Amino acid sequence: MSERLKIIVVEPDRERALQIVDSLNQAGDFHIRILSEPTSLASNVREQAPDVVLIDISNPSRDQLEELALASGPMDRPVAMFVDRSDEGLSSAAIEAGVSAYVVDGMEPRRVKPVLDAAVARFRMFQRMRTELAEAKRALEERKVIDRAKGMIMRHRGLSEDDAYALLRKTAMDQGRRVADVAEALVTAAGLLG
Structure with missing residues (x-):
């Protein structure tokens, strides 16, 4: 002190x-x-x-x-x-x-x-x-959103899970954003369209 x-x-x-x-x-x-x-x-x-x-x-x-x-x-x-x-x-x-x-x-x-x-x-x-608990909860929520986004990409593009994640990661890098933010945007956009 x-x-x-x-x-x-x-x-x-x-x-x-x-x-x-x-x-x-x-x-x-x-x-x-x-x-x-x-x-x-x-x-x-x-x-x-x-x-x-x-x-x-x-x-x-x-x-x-x-x-x-x-x-x-x-x-x-x-x-x-x-x-x-x-x-x-x-x-x-x-x-x-x-x-x-x-x-x-x-x-x-x-x-x-x-x-x-x-x-x-x-x-x-x-x-x-x-x-630590708040960070763990945030990481878990981000993981869930990323998994949902991967599932959407896998269904719509016919990609494997690894390829769907690679596409999310490449998009995030190209846009200078975090993977979780790109996944959130994709899930939100799909919710608006679906």
Whole structure:
């Protein structure tokens, strides 16, 4: 973490918020903003664009937890949540809502930095996994379109599968396009004509 992290701390109790800020200041150089009112969290997160959101809440309900997690943009940044106690299933709900770290038994100043580091690491790991999954899905969809285009060429031109693919590839190279883009155009055009 070479750049100075921007952190939003969501804590209605001023004394506890200052403890969190002190703990973070002892652990590193961060740009920290305290929000004492979680109701404006979504707009503040959009406006401030923090790198990390730390939420301290004594006893959240499932609705509060999901609302806080979603408002803090867990798919865009790490979210660490400290709770004093947690009812059955709330930790699972928090993780499903995208919270990177869910710490039960309250916020202790000495634990803030390690939890922050864990939340950032976990967020980055899941972000990589989401990216890889999206790329795999895109590649699979492209493969399906290429296979459909090859099948159309094979039927209309009487070519083998290898020859149909070679024709798609040559056309893509001649046009300076990707094979998947040429295949998509062919499938789309055939859909309009058929």
